[in-house]
Amino acid sequence: MNSDLLKRSTEAIISLSEAEWQQLLELFEVRILKKNDYFLKEGEVCTSIAFINRGTLIYYKLQDSGNEATTDFAFPGDWVTDNRSRLSHNPSYIHIKAIDDCELLVISNNNLNYAYQQIPKLEKLGRILIEQAFVKIAQHSIDLQTLTAGQRYEKLLHEHPEIVQQVPLYHIANFLGIAPKSLSRIRGK
Template sequence: MGNTIELKDCVLNLCPLDNNEWDTVYAEALYRKIEADASLLQQGGICDFVAFVRSGSFVYSTFLDNGDRFTTDFAFAGDWVSDIYSRLNRSPAFLNIIAMEPAEVYVFENNVLEDLYKRIPRLERLGRILTENAFMRMVRQTLNLQISDATERYLNLLQEQPQIIQKVPLYHIANYLGIAPKSLSRIRKNVAGRH
């Protein structure tokens, strides 16, 4: 399963809390083990949670009308996962969030989060930072797909998420980069030849 990142370290790094506040937050977290290939969220369902990935990895994907699967993102230990659009609008999820390996998560359901925000107002800072980070990641990926060539997209991905080659099947990486698996193999060979 690889790295394990603790929820407390991540939360306190983004939002300093005293011991009583932390104990309140931790008491509301639902610990779950997720098997490989199991869904944390299925496309079409309503996303009513935010989850912290303690260990393992996830792939975000959606099924297109023609049945093809399109990979939109990845999450690793220390990341937060959710379908923000579905969660905030209470609308059907566009995304599947699927474990690529056995994983452990701490889940915060929406109603619990809202209650925590009322009880610990400065915890809203955590929610704001997570939403801002998700937005910046989405913008970066959209721009990357629109203005970078395939080799640049691959190199950007390696720079931003170096663990990805060890953790993610190449067909997911190729799909995420918007290229065919054969093109990714060629790019990887060319990049390796330069170093």
């Protein structure tokens, strides 16, 4: 298991001894997703969290019209889960799908709770990750209401310059709340 990226990401928030790292790593499993494989499907209860070692995933809701409403992206170094479903034990409203081949390090809720008991400082990591996820969702909601489509696109490019090489443009347009033709016009400027 290649855990270098996970270790760097975690150590930016908390420090673990080598023994604690080994104890924690034993609770993860490697999961490979091929392009278009699902980490989570709508209607399933989310029972784990994954750290992305390689690849890109999208979060989306399938609308009654059959169209996908893209709600988020996840890149290497990001954590992937449906916190609403995972924490409430209710079926997910969204899909989380690989848009290219992915390598994930997955920890089940049961193993995560065990890790919190065995290594209490991991609770700080969990709290900070939940806070970061909340801030990200709140900021996206504010951006949809206050920024122009062009400003939202520029902000997305600034935060994730690699996105146009990794994510189909219709997903980007959908995430920004605009039609693909409008995104083409914005990109043309």
